[in-house]
Amino acid sequence: MLTKELTGVAAQGQYVFLGTYARLAWTIAALAAAVYLWIAHKEIRWKLLFPLLLIMAALCTPPAYKYCFGRYFRLFWILPRGVLTAMAVIDLIRRFKNQWIRLAALVLAGAIIFLTGTSWFNDESVTPAYNAYKIHDELPEICSRMLKENAHPRAVCTGDWAPLMVRQYSADIELLWGRNAYGFTMPIEPEAAAVFQAWNQEPHDWDTLLAYMAENGYDYLCTTNKTNRLKRAAKRNGFKRIITGEQYWLYAKKDRVRNDK
Protein backbone atom coordinates (compact mmCIF):
# COMPACT_ATOMS: atom_id res chain seq x y z
CA MET A 1 0.00 0.00 0.00
CA LEU A 2 2.68 2.40 1.06
CA THR A 3 5.20 1.66 -1.65
CA LYS A 4 2.97 2.28 -4.63
CA GLU A 5 1.69 5.62 -3.41
CA LEU A 6 5.13 6.56 -2.12
CA THR A 7 6.82 5.77 -5.40
CA GLY A 8 4.17 7.80 -7.16
CA VAL A 9 4.67 10.72 -4.81
CA ALA A 10 8.46 10.58 -5.13
CA ALA A 11 8.34 10.27 -8.90
CA GLN A 12 5.75 13.02 -9.19
CA GLY A 13 7.80 15.22 -6.87
CA GLN A 14 10.91 14.51 -8.91
CA TYR A 15 9.05 15.27 -12.12
CA VAL A 16 7.44 18.49 -10.97
CA PHE A 17 10.59 19.60 -9.20
CA LEU A 18 12.95 18.91 -12.05
CA GLY A 19 10.55 19.12 -14.95
CA THR A 20 11.96 15.80 -16.12
CA TYR A 21 12.74 12.33 -14.88
CA ALA A 22 16.09 12.44 -16.64
CA ARG A 23 17.99 14.31 -13.94
CA LEU A 24 17.32 11.67 -11.34
CA ALA A 25 21.10 11.35 -11.07
CA TRP A 26 21.21 14.43 -8.84
CA THR A 27 18.70 12.92 -6.45
CA ILE A 28 20.55 9.61 -6.42
CA ALA A 29 23.82 11.45 -5.77
CA ALA A 30 22.23 13.31 -2.86
CA LEU A 31 20.83 10.07 -1.43
CA ALA A 32 24.23 8.42 -1.72
CA ALA A 33 25.76 11.49 -0.08
CA ALA A 34 23.25 11.27 2.76
CA VAL A 35 24.03 7.59 3.33
CA TYR A 36 27.76 8.31 3.31
CA LEU A 37 27.42 11.26 5.72
CA TRP A 38 25.18 9.20 8.02
CA ILE A 39 27.98 6.67 8.36
CA ALA A 40 31.00 8.94 8.27
CA HIS A 41 30.01 12.15 9.99
CA LYS A 42 28.39 11.74 13.38
CA GLU A 43 27.62 15.42 13.85
CA ILE A 44 25.89 15.78 10.49
CA ARG A 45 24.03 12.55 11.20
CA TRP A 46 22.42 13.81 14.42
CA LYS A 47 22.09 17.48 13.68
CA LEU A 48 21.01 17.43 10.04
CA LEU A 49 20.24 14.01 8.63
CA PHE A 50 18.13 12.69 11.48
CA PRO A 51 15.76 15.70 11.39
CA LEU A 52 15.74 15.44 7.57
CA LEU A 53 14.89 11.76 7.77
CA LEU A 54 11.91 12.52 10.00
CA ILE A 55 10.82 15.34 7.70
CA MET A 56 11.05 12.94 4.74
CA ALA A 57 9.02 10.38 6.67
CA ALA A 58 6.33 12.99 7.32
CA LEU A 59 6.37 14.25 3.75
CA CYS A 60 6.32 10.86 2.12
CA THR A 61 3.65 9.31 4.28
CA PRO A 62 0.92 9.11 1.66
CA PRO A 63 -2.03 10.30 3.78
CA ALA A 64 0.01 13.15 5.25
CA TYR A 65 1.32 14.21 1.86
CA LYS A 66 -2.10 13.95 0.28
CA TYR A 67 -4.28 15.49 2.95
CA CYS A 68 -2.03 17.63 5.17
CA PHE A 69 0.37 18.98 2.61
CA GLY A 70 -1.95 18.95 -0.37
CA ARG A 71 0.60 17.33 -2.71
CA TYR A 72 2.55 20.56 -2.82
CA PHE A 73 5.77 20.03 -4.76
CA ARG A 74 7.59 23.00 -3.24
CA LEU A 75 7.73 21.14 0.06
CA PHE A 76 10.56 19.14 -1.49
CA TRP A 77 12.64 22.29 -1.41
CA ILE A 78 13.34 21.42 2.18
CA LEU A 79 15.65 18.63 1.05
CA PRO A 80 18.99 20.33 0.53
CA ARG A 81 20.27 18.01 -2.16
CA GLY A 82 23.02 20.29 -3.43
CA VAL A 83 24.59 21.04 -0.10
CA LEU A 84 24.41 17.42 1.09
CA THR A 85 26.22 16.27 -2.04
CA ALA A 86 28.83 18.99 -1.62
CA MET A 87 29.38 18.12 2.04
CA ALA A 88 29.86 14.43 1.27
CA VAL A 89 32.33 15.16 -1.54
CA ILE A 90 34.31 17.54 0.66
CA ASP A 91 34.26 15.11 3.57
CA LEU A 92 35.78 12.49 1.29
CA ILE A 93 38.31 14.88 -0.19
CA ARG A 94 39.55 16.19 3.14
CA ARG A 95 40.70 12.69 4.05
CA PHE A 96 43.63 13.03 1.64
CA LYS A 97 46.68 14.03 3.61
CA ASN A 98 48.45 15.91 0.83
CA GLN A 99 46.95 19.38 0.34
CA TRP A 100 47.70 19.40 -3.40
CA ILE A 101 45.88 16.11 -3.91
CA ARG A 102 42.93 17.63 -2.03
CA LEU A 103 43.03 20.63 -4.33
CA ALA A 104 43.23 18.41 -7.41
CA ALA A 105 40.30 16.32 -6.15
CA LEU A 106 38.20 19.45 -5.60
CA VAL A 107 39.04 20.70 -9.10
CA LEU A 108 38.06 17.28 -10.46
CA ALA A 109 34.72 17.35 -8.61
CA GLY A 110 34.08 20.85 -9.93
CA ALA A 111 35.03 19.76 -13.44
CA ILE A 112 32.55 16.87 -13.32
CA ILE A 113 29.71 19.26 -12.44
CA PHE A 114 30.89 21.72 -15.08
CA LEU A 115 31.25 19.14 -17.85
CA THR A 116 28.06 17.20 -17.18
CA GLY A 117 25.83 20.26 -16.81
CA THR A 118 24.81 23.23 -18.88
CA SER A 119 25.49 26.77 -17.78
CA TRP A 120 22.37 28.53 -16.65
CA PHE A 121 23.71 31.67 -18.30
CA ASN A 122 22.93 30.59 -21.85
CA ASP A 123 20.95 32.27 -24.62
CA GLU A 124 17.85 30.19 -23.96
CA SER A 125 17.62 31.01 -20.27
CA VAL A 126 18.68 34.63 -20.10
CA THR A 127 19.05 37.71 -22.23
CA PRO A 128 21.39 40.65 -21.73
CA ALA A 129 20.03 43.14 -19.21
CA TYR A 130 18.71 46.02 -21.29
CA ASN A 131 18.24 48.43 -18.41
CA ALA A 132 18.40 48.59 -14.62
CA TYR A 133 14.67 47.82 -14.41
CA LYS A 134 15.36 44.60 -16.29
CA ILE A 135 12.23 44.95 -18.39
CA HIS A 136 12.13 44.74 -22.19
CA ASP A 137 14.30 47.42 -23.72
CA GLU A 138 11.62 49.39 -25.56
CA LEU A 139 9.18 49.54 -22.66
CA PRO A 140 10.86 52.32 -20.64
CA GLU A 141 10.56 54.63 -23.66
CA ILE A 142 6.92 53.64 -24.19
CA CYS A 143 6.04 54.16 -20.53
CA SER A 144 7.90 57.47 -20.40
CA ARG A 145 5.99 58.70 -23.42
CA MET A 146 2.64 57.85 -21.81
CA LEU A 147 3.66 59.46 -18.53
CA LYS A 148 4.94 62.54 -20.31
CA GLU A 149 1.52 63.15 -21.81
CA ASN A 150 -0.52 62.13 -18.80
CA ALA A 151 0.42 61.79 -15.13
CA HIS A 152 -1.90 58.80 -14.73
CA PRO A 153 -2.30 57.29 -18.18
CA ARG A 154 -4.83 54.52 -18.77
CA ALA A 155 -3.72 51.90 -21.25
CA VAL A 156 -4.23 48.48 -22.71
CA CYS A 157 -1.24 46.26 -23.32
CA THR A 158 -1.29 43.14 -25.43
CA GLY A 159 1.37 40.52 -26.08
CA ASP A 160 3.12 38.14 -23.73
CA TRP A 161 5.11 40.56 -21.64
CA ALA A 162 3.93 44.16 -21.95
CA PRO A 163 0.85 43.65 -19.70
CA LEU A 164 3.18 42.24 -17.05
CA MET A 165 6.05 44.69 -17.34
CA VAL A 166 4.52 48.11 -17.86
CA ARG A 167 3.40 48.40 -14.24
CA GLN A 168 6.88 47.42 -13.10
CA TYR A 169 8.13 50.65 -14.63
CA SER A 170 5.54 52.90 -13.04
CA ALA A 171 2.56 52.25 -10.80
CA ASP A 172 0.97 55.42 -12.21
CA ILE A 173 -0.01 53.57 -15.39
CA GLU A 174 -3.42 51.98 -15.09
CA LEU A 175 -4.22 48.95 -17.23
CA LEU A 176 -7.55 47.55 -18.33
CA TRP A 177 -6.15 44.09 -17.69
CA GLY A 178 -2.87 42.54 -16.73
CA ARG A 179 -2.01 39.07 -15.59
CA ASN A 180 -5.44 38.85 -13.99
CA ALA A 181 -6.88 38.27 -17.47
CA TYR A 182 -5.20 34.86 -17.39
CA GLY A 183 -6.51 33.94 -13.94
CA PHE A 184 -3.57 35.04 -11.83
CA THR A 185 -3.12 37.36 -8.84
CA MET A 186 -6.66 38.79 -8.57
CA PRO A 187 -9.95 38.19 -10.36
CA ILE A 188 -10.43 40.40 -13.40
CA GLU A 189 -13.24 42.99 -13.32
CA PRO A 190 -16.34 41.67 -15.15
CA GLU A 191 -16.36 44.53 -17.67
CA ALA A 192 -12.66 44.13 -18.45
CA ALA A 193 -13.17 40.38 -18.71
CA ALA A 194 -15.92 40.87 -21.26
CA VAL A 195 -13.73 43.14 -23.39
CA PHE A 196 -10.81 40.76 -23.05
CA GLN A 197 -12.98 37.82 -24.11
CA ALA A 198 -14.31 39.73 -27.11
CA TRP A 199 -10.83 40.75 -28.22
CA ASN A 200 -8.99 37.53 -27.39
CA GLN A 201 -9.96 35.40 -30.38
CA GLU A 202 -8.35 34.59 -33.69
CA PRO A 203 -8.19 36.96 -35.47
CA HIS A 204 -8.27 39.58 -32.70
CA ASP A 205 -11.30 41.82 -32.62
CA TRP A 206 -9.45 45.12 -32.55
CA ASP A 207 -12.53 47.21 -33.31
CA THR A 208 -14.34 46.12 -30.13
CA LEU A 209 -11.27 46.76 -28.02
CA LEU A 210 -10.41 50.14 -29.51
CA ALA A 211 -14.02 51.33 -29.43
CA TYR A 212 -14.21 50.40 -25.75
CA MET A 213 -10.92 52.17 -25.09
CA ALA A 214 -12.05 55.32 -26.88
CA GLU A 215 -15.27 55.44 -24.91
CA ASN A 216 -13.75 54.71 -21.51
CA GLY A 217 -10.68 56.89 -21.41
CA TYR A 218 -8.04 54.27 -22.21
CA ASP A 219 -5.87 56.46 -24.41
CA TYR A 220 -2.97 54.15 -25.18
CA LEU A 221 -2.49 50.75 -26.74
CA CYS A 222 0.90 49.09 -26.40
CA THR A 223 1.14 46.01 -28.58
CA THR A 224 3.43 43.59 -30.35
CA ASN A 225 0.76 43.06 -32.99
CA LYS A 226 1.69 44.65 -36.31
CA THR A 227 -1.08 43.41 -38.57
CA ASN A 228 -2.93 45.48 -41.14
CA ARG A 229 -6.18 44.63 -39.34
CA LEU A 230 -4.92 46.54 -36.31
CA LYS A 231 -3.68 49.44 -38.44
CA ARG A 232 -7.08 49.78 -40.11
CA ALA A 233 -9.02 49.40 -36.84
CA ALA A 234 -6.82 52.03 -35.19
CA LYS A 235 -7.52 54.47 -37.99
CA ARG A 236 -11.26 53.82 -37.79
CA ASN A 237 -11.34 54.35 -34.02
CA GLY A 238 -9.22 57.50 -33.88
CA PHE A 239 -5.89 56.05 -32.71
CA LYS A 240 -2.51 57.03 -34.11
CA ARG A 241 0.78 55.17 -33.86
CA ILE A 242 3.23 57.34 -31.92
CA ILE A 243 6.07 54.89 -31.26
CA THR A 244 7.21 52.31 -33.77
CA GLY A 245 9.69 50.05 -32.08
CA GLU A 246 11.18 46.81 -33.28
CA GLN A 247 9.19 44.86 -30.72
CA TYR A 248 6.46 47.16 -29.48
CA TRP A 249 4.19 49.73 -31.10
CA LEU A 250 2.39 52.38 -29.12
CA TYR A 251 -0.90 53.80 -30.34
CA ALA A 252 -2.55 56.83 -28.73
CA LYS A 253 -5.89 58.50 -29.21
CA LYS A 254 -5.35 61.25 -31.72
CA ASP A 255 -6.74 63.99 -29.47
CA ARG A 256 -4.28 62.99 -26.74
CA VAL A 257 -1.17 63.13 -28.88
CA ARG A 258 1.15 66.03 -28.24
CA ASN A 259 3.20 67.43 -31.04
CA ASP A 260 6.27 68.05 -28.89
CA LYS A 261 7.84 64.68 -29.63
Added chain:
Amino acid sequence: MKIWDVILWALVLVAMPMGVGALVCRLLDVKKKPAALYLVGTFTQWALFQLVTVPMIWFQGSFRPLWIGMSLVLGGAALAGWYLLLRDLWMKRETIIHGERKKPEAAAVIVLVLMIAGYLYFAYELAVHQRPDKDDARFVAAALDIVQSNTLFRVDPSTGLPAARMVQDFQRDAVAPFIVYTAYVAKVTNTNAAIIAHSVLQQSLMLGMLAAYWLLADHFFPENLFAKCGIVILVFLMIIFGDHVAVLENVALWRIWQGKAVLAAIGVPFGFWAGARIADRPKAWKPYLLFYIVMLGFCFLSITGYLLGMLMCAGFGAAYGIRNKSGWVTLKCCLPMVFFLGYYLVYTLYN
Protein backbone atom coordinates in the same frame (compact mmCIF):
# COMPACT_ATOMS: atom_id res chain seq x y z
CA MET B 1 23.57 55.18 -11.10
CA LYS B 2 25.22 57.67 -8.76
CA ILE B 3 27.80 56.87 -6.12
CA TRP B 4 25.39 58.22 -3.50
CA ASP B 5 22.83 55.60 -4.52
CA VAL B 6 25.36 52.81 -4.16
CA ILE B 7 26.36 54.03 -0.70
CA LEU B 8 22.73 54.25 0.35
CA TRP B 9 21.96 50.74 -0.95
CA ALA B 10 25.02 49.36 0.87
CA LEU B 11 23.96 51.09 4.07
CA VAL B 12 20.39 49.77 3.96
CA LEU B 13 21.10 46.31 2.60
CA VAL B 14 24.42 45.45 4.21
CA ALA B 15 25.42 47.81 7.02
CA MET B 16 21.98 47.97 8.64
CA PRO B 17 21.38 44.19 8.82
CA MET B 18 24.93 43.66 10.06
CA GLY B 19 24.41 46.25 12.81
CA VAL B 20 21.10 44.68 13.83
CA GLY B 21 22.79 41.28 13.64
CA ALA B 22 25.63 42.45 15.90
CA LEU B 23 23.09 43.40 18.55
CA VAL B 24 21.06 40.20 18.28
CA CYS B 25 24.18 37.97 18.12
CA ARG B 26 25.38 39.63 21.31
CA LEU B 27 22.06 39.02 23.04
CA LEU B 28 21.74 35.43 21.83
CA ASP B 29 25.37 34.33 22.25
CA VAL B 30 26.06 33.79 18.56
CA LYS B 31 29.71 34.04 17.51
CA LYS B 32 30.14 37.36 15.74
CA LYS B 33 31.31 36.14 12.37
CA PRO B 34 30.50 38.45 9.43
CA ALA B 35 28.21 35.87 7.78
CA ALA B 36 26.31 35.32 11.04
CA LEU B 37 25.99 39.06 11.68
CA TYR B 38 24.59 39.59 8.20
CA LEU B 39 22.08 36.78 8.18
CA VAL B 40 20.97 37.03 11.81
CA GLY B 41 20.40 40.74 11.24
CA THR B 42 18.60 40.18 7.97
CA PHE B 43 16.24 37.58 9.44
CA THR B 44 15.65 39.72 12.53
CA GLN B 45 14.57 42.54 10.22
CA TRP B 46 12.26 40.25 8.31
CA ALA B 47 10.81 38.78 11.51
CA LEU B 48 10.10 42.28 12.76
CA PHE B 49 8.54 43.23 9.44
CA GLN B 50 6.31 40.17 9.67
CA LEU B 51 5.17 41.00 13.20
CA VAL B 52 4.36 44.60 12.33
CA THR B 53 3.26 44.46 8.69
CA VAL B 54 0.60 41.75 8.73
CA PRO B 55 -1.55 43.49 11.38
CA MET B 56 -1.04 46.79 9.56
CA ILE B 57 -2.25 45.27 6.30
CA TRP B 58 -5.15 43.73 8.14
CA PHE B 59 -6.18 47.06 9.65
CA GLN B 60 -5.64 48.83 6.33
CA GLY B 61 -2.78 50.96 7.63
CA SER B 62 -0.74 53.14 5.33
CA PHE B 63 2.85 52.60 4.28
CA ARG B 64 4.31 55.83 5.68
CA PRO B 65 4.15 54.99 9.42
CA LEU B 66 5.54 51.56 8.61
CA TRP B 67 8.64 52.69 6.79
CA ILE B 68 9.30 55.57 9.16
CA GLY B 69 8.81 53.39 12.23
CA MET B 70 10.90 50.53 10.87
CA SER B 71 13.66 52.93 9.87
CA LEU B 72 13.78 54.34 13.39
CA VAL B 73 13.73 50.94 15.10
CA LEU B 74 16.11 49.18 12.72
CA GLY B 75 18.37 52.20 12.35
CA GLY B 76 18.58 52.58 16.13
CA ALA B 77 19.27 48.88 16.62
CA ALA B 78 21.90 48.95 13.88
CA LEU B 79 23.67 51.94 15.41
CA ALA B 80 23.66 50.28 18.84
CA GLY B 81 24.92 47.03 17.32
CA TRP B 82 27.74 48.69 15.41
CA TYR B 83 28.75 50.73 18.47
CA LEU B 84 28.96 47.63 20.66
CA LEU B 85 30.73 45.62 17.97
CA LEU B 86 33.34 48.29 17.31
CA ARG B 87 33.83 48.85 21.04
CA ASP B 88 34.46 45.13 21.52
CA LEU B 89 36.90 45.08 18.62
CA TRP B 90 38.69 48.14 20.01
CA MET B 91 39.02 46.52 23.44
CA LYS B 92 40.41 43.36 21.87
CA ARG B 93 42.66 45.17 19.39
CA GLU B 94 45.88 43.93 20.97
CA THR B 95 44.79 40.31 20.70
CA ILE B 96 43.48 40.82 17.20
CA ILE B 97 46.65 42.48 15.92
CA HIS B 98 49.32 40.57 17.81
CA GLY B 99 47.51 37.34 18.72
CA GLU B 100 48.71 34.05 17.33
CA ARG B 101 46.94 32.87 14.24
CA LYS B 102 47.22 29.52 12.60
CA LYS B 103 48.59 30.06 9.13
CA PRO B 104 46.26 28.50 6.55
CA GLU B 105 47.79 26.03 4.14
CA ALA B 106 48.44 27.16 0.56
CA ALA B 107 45.71 24.97 -0.97
CA ALA B 108 43.11 26.47 1.36
CA VAL B 109 44.13 29.99 0.38
CA ILE B 110 43.85 29.05 -3.30
CA VAL B 111 40.37 27.63 -2.70
CA LEU B 112 39.38 30.79 -0.81
CA VAL B 113 40.52 32.91 -3.76
CA LEU B 114 38.63 30.59 -6.13
CA MET B 115 35.50 30.92 -4.02
CA ILE B 116 35.65 34.71 -4.01
CA ALA B 117 36.36 34.76 -7.76
CA GLY B 118 33.47 32.35 -8.36
CA TYR B 119 31.12 34.47 -6.32
CA LEU B 120 32.17 37.63 -8.18
CA TYR B 121 31.64 35.85 -11.51
CA PHE B 122 28.20 34.76 -10.36
CA ALA B 123 27.29 38.28 -9.20
CA TYR B 124 28.59 39.77 -12.47
CA GLU B 125 26.60 37.34 -14.63
CA LEU B 126 23.44 38.07 -12.68
CA ALA B 127 24.01 41.80 -13.01
CA VAL B 128 24.47 41.78 -16.78
CA HIS B 129 21.70 39.30 -17.56
CA GLN B 130 17.98 39.23 -17.05
CA ARG B 131 15.34 36.58 -17.06
CA PRO B 132 11.84 38.04 -16.98
CA ASP B 133 9.48 36.24 -14.65
CA LYS B 134 5.73 36.47 -14.97
CA ASP B 135 5.21 36.49 -11.21
CA ASP B 136 6.93 39.86 -11.08
CA ALA B 137 3.69 41.29 -12.41
CA ARG B 138 2.51 40.73 -8.89
CA PHE B 139 5.64 40.92 -6.72
CA VAL B 140 7.46 43.87 -8.22
CA ALA B 141 4.40 45.78 -9.41
CA ALA B 142 2.83 45.43 -5.95
CA ALA B 143 5.98 46.84 -4.32
CA LEU B 144 5.83 49.78 -6.70
CA ASP B 145 2.14 50.25 -5.87
CA ILE B 146 2.90 50.28 -2.16
CA VAL B 147 5.53 53.00 -2.57
CA GLN B 148 3.56 55.16 -4.99
CA SER B 149 0.11 54.81 -3.41
CA ASN B 150 1.30 54.85 0.23
CA THR B 151 -1.11 51.99 0.95
CA LEU B 152 -0.55 48.37 1.94
CA PHE B 153 -2.13 45.86 -0.42
CA ARG B 154 -5.02 48.09 -1.43
CA VAL B 155 -4.18 48.26 -5.14
CA ASP B 156 -4.53 45.42 -7.63
CA PRO B 157 -1.00 45.07 -9.02
CA SER B 158 -2.29 43.76 -12.35
CA THR B 159 -4.20 46.93 -13.20
CA GLY B 160 -3.52 49.63 -10.62
CA LEU B 161 -7.19 49.80 -9.72
CA PRO B 162 -8.24 49.83 -6.05
CA ALA B 163 -8.60 46.29 -4.77
CA ALA B 164 -11.96 45.83 -3.12
CA ARG B 165 -10.74 42.82 -1.18
CA MET B 166 -7.80 40.49 -1.05
CA VAL B 167 -8.20 37.14 -2.74
CA GLN B 168 -6.09 34.55 -4.59
CA ASP B 169 -2.35 35.22 -4.85
CA PHE B 170 -2.73 38.74 -3.56
CA GLN B 171 -4.20 37.47 -0.32
CA ARG B 172 -1.38 34.98 0.12
CA ASP B 173 1.16 37.73 -0.44
CA ALA B 174 -0.52 39.81 2.25
CA VAL B 175 0.12 37.08 4.83
CA ALA B 176 3.72 36.60 3.73
CA PRO B 177 4.45 40.16 2.66
CA PHE B 178 8.10 40.08 1.51
CA ILE B 179 6.97 42.58 -1.13
CA VAL B 180 6.83 45.17 1.65
CA TYR B 181 10.56 44.77 2.27
CA THR B 182 11.26 45.50 -1.40
CA ALA B 183 8.97 48.52 -1.12
CA TYR B 184 10.73 49.60 2.08
CA VAL B 185 14.19 49.47 0.50
CA ALA B 186 12.86 51.29 -2.57
CA LYS B 187 11.33 54.00 -0.43
CA VAL B 188 14.26 54.68 1.90
CA THR B 189 16.76 54.66 -0.96
CA ASN B 190 14.44 56.63 -3.27
CA THR B 191 14.85 54.08 -6.06
CA ASN B 192 12.28 52.45 -8.33
CA ALA B 193 11.12 49.16 -6.81
CA ALA B 194 11.85 47.27 -10.07
CA ILE B 195 15.47 48.46 -9.99
CA ILE B 196 15.68 47.46 -6.32
CA ALA B 197 14.25 43.99 -6.94
CA HIS B 198 15.94 43.14 -10.21
CA SER B 199 19.31 44.81 -9.85
CA VAL B 200 20.05 45.74 -6.23
CA LEU B 201 18.27 43.29 -3.94
CA GLN B 202 19.40 40.53 -6.28
CA GLN B 203 23.02 41.27 -5.41
CA SER B 204 22.53 41.56 -1.65
CA LEU B 205 20.51 38.34 -1.59
CA MET B 206 23.27 36.55 -3.49
CA LEU B 207 25.57 37.69 -0.69
CA GLY B 208 23.05 36.23 1.75
CA MET B 209 23.11 32.93 -0.10
CA LEU B 210 26.90 32.82 0.08
CA ALA B 211 26.69 33.61 3.80
CA ALA B 212 24.08 30.90 4.44
CA TYR B 213 26.12 28.13 2.82
CA TRP B 214 29.28 29.41 4.46
CA LEU B 215 27.63 29.27 7.90
CA LEU B 216 26.30 25.76 7.34
CA ALA B 217 29.71 24.57 6.14
CA ASP B 218 31.38 26.37 9.04
CA HIS B 219 29.11 24.65 11.52
CA PHE B 220 30.02 21.15 10.38
CA PHE B 221 33.59 21.76 9.28
CA PRO B 222 34.87 24.41 11.70
CA GLU B 223 38.51 25.46 11.51
CA ASN B 224 38.75 23.93 8.06
CA LEU B 225 38.99 26.73 5.52
CA PHE B 226 39.49 24.32 2.63
CA ALA B 227 36.28 22.42 3.43
CA LYS B 228 34.18 25.54 3.93
CA CYS B 229 35.29 27.16 0.69
CA GLY B 230 35.07 23.84 -1.13
CA ILE B 231 31.45 23.30 -0.10
CA VAL B 232 30.46 26.80 -1.19
CA ILE B 233 32.27 26.38 -4.53
CA LEU B 234 30.58 23.05 -5.26
CA VAL B 235 27.13 24.34 -4.34
CA PHE B 236 27.63 27.41 -6.55
CA LEU B 237 28.81 25.20 -9.41
CA MET B 238 25.74 23.01 -8.98
CA ILE B 239 23.56 26.10 -9.04
CA ILE B 240 25.10 27.38 -12.26
CA PHE B 241 25.73 24.11 -14.08
CA GLY B 242 23.25 21.80 -12.35
CA ASP B 243 20.91 21.64 -15.31
CA HIS B 244 18.67 24.47 -14.24
CA VAL B 245 16.45 22.96 -11.60
CA ALA B 246 18.42 19.96 -10.51
CA VAL B 247 19.08 21.31 -7.03
CA LEU B 248 16.63 23.36 -5.03
CA GLU B 249 19.05 26.23 -4.78
CA ASN B 250 18.69 26.81 -8.52
CA VAL B 251 15.42 28.57 -7.99
CA ALA B 252 17.57 31.40 -6.69
CA LEU B 253 18.83 32.12 -10.14
CA TRP B 254 15.44 32.55 -11.69
CA ARG B 255 14.06 35.11 -9.32
CA ILE B 256 16.00 35.57 -6.12
CA TRP B 257 14.19 38.87 -5.44
CA GLN B 258 10.95 36.95 -4.88
CA GLY B 259 10.20 35.72 -1.38
CA LYS B 260 9.84 32.05 -2.28
CA ALA B 261 13.24 32.04 -3.99
CA VAL B 262 14.79 33.74 -0.96
CA LEU B 263 13.25 31.00 1.13
CA ALA B 264 14.83 28.30 -1.06
CA ALA B 265 18.19 29.99 -1.52
CA ILE B 266 18.82 31.45 1.92
CA GLY B 267 16.02 30.41 4.26
CA VAL B 268 16.43 26.65 4.02
CA PRO B 269 20.23 26.48 4.61
CA PHE B 270 20.04 29.19 7.26
CA GLY B 271 17.15 27.40 8.93
CA PHE B 272 19.21 24.21 9.09
CA TRP B 273 22.09 26.18 10.61
CA ALA B 274 19.80 27.73 13.24
CA GLY B 275 18.26 24.32 13.96
CA ALA B 276 21.62 22.58 14.22
CA ARG B 277 22.71 25.13 16.85
CA ILE B 278 19.93 23.88 19.12
CA ALA B 279 21.57 20.46 19.27
CA ASP B 280 24.65 22.02 20.88
CA ARG B 281 22.71 23.45 23.81
CA PRO B 282 19.26 21.85 23.94
CA LYS B 283 18.62 23.07 27.49
CA ALA B 284 19.43 26.75 26.88
CA TRP B 285 16.77 29.10 25.56
CA LYS B 286 18.92 31.33 23.38
CA PRO B 287 19.42 28.94 20.42
CA TYR B 288 15.66 28.43 20.36
CA LEU B 289 15.05 32.18 20.29
CA LEU B 290 17.25 32.51 17.21
CA PHE B 291 15.41 29.58 15.64
CA TYR B 292 12.10 31.36 16.32
CA ILE B 293 13.40 34.51 14.63
CA VAL B 294 14.35 32.47 11.56
CA MET B 295 10.94 30.77 11.51
CA LEU B 296 9.19 34.15 11.69
CA GLY B 297 11.41 35.21 8.81
CA PHE B 298 10.17 32.14 6.90
CA CYS B 299 6.59 33.39 7.37
CA PHE B 300 7.57 36.78 5.99
CA LEU B 301 9.21 35.32 2.89
CA SER B 302 6.48 33.18 1.43
CA ILE B 303 3.31 31.30 2.19
CA THR B 304 5.42 28.19 1.43
CA GLY B 305 7.56 29.28 4.39
CA TYR B 306 4.69 28.41 6.72
CA LEU B 307 4.73 24.82 5.52
CA LEU B 308 8.50 24.47 5.31
CA GLY B 309 8.84 26.13 8.71
CA MET B 310 6.30 23.78 10.19
CA LEU B 311 8.16 20.78 8.75
CA MET B 312 11.47 22.11 10.02
CA CYS B 313 10.11 22.69 13.55
CA ALA B 314 8.56 19.25 13.62
CA GLY B 315 11.67 17.58 12.17
CA PHE B 316 14.11 19.22 14.57
CA GLY B 317 11.69 18.88 17.48
CA ALA B 318 11.15 15.18 16.97
CA ALA B 319 14.81 14.41 16.23
CA TYR B 320 16.26 16.33 19.16
CA GLY B 321 13.45 15.20 21.44
CA ILE B 322 14.23 11.55 20.66
CA ARG B 323 17.96 12.10 20.99
CA ASN B 324 17.69 13.93 24.33
CA LYS B 325 14.74 11.82 25.50
CA SER B 326 12.93 15.04 26.29
CA GLY B 327 9.45 16.06 25.27
CA TRP B 328 10.28 19.55 26.51
CA VAL B 329 12.95 19.89 23.78
CA THR B 330 10.36 18.86 21.17
CA LEU B 331 7.86 21.33 22.56
CA LYS B 332 10.36 24.18 22.51
CA CYS B 333 11.33 23.41 18.90
CA CYS B 334 7.70 23.35 17.89
CA LEU B 335 6.74 26.60 19.62
CA PRO B 336 6.96 28.63 16.36
CA MET B 337 3.91 26.68 15.23
CA VAL B 338 2.02 29.20 17.35
CA PHE B 339 3.06 31.87 14.81
CA PHE B 340 2.05 29.64 11.95
CA LEU B 341 -1.33 28.99 13.53
CA GLY B 342 -1.82 32.67 14.36
CA TYR B 343 -1.07 33.79 10.84
CA TYR B 344 -3.14 30.96 9.44
CA LEU B 345 -6.06 32.34 11.42
CA VAL B 346 -5.38 35.79 10.01
CA TYR B 347 -5.28 34.22 6.56
CA THR B 348 -8.64 32.55 7.03
CA LEU B 349 -10.09 35.73 8.48
CA TYR B 350 -9.16 37.52 5.27
CA ASN B 351 -11.50 35.13 3.56
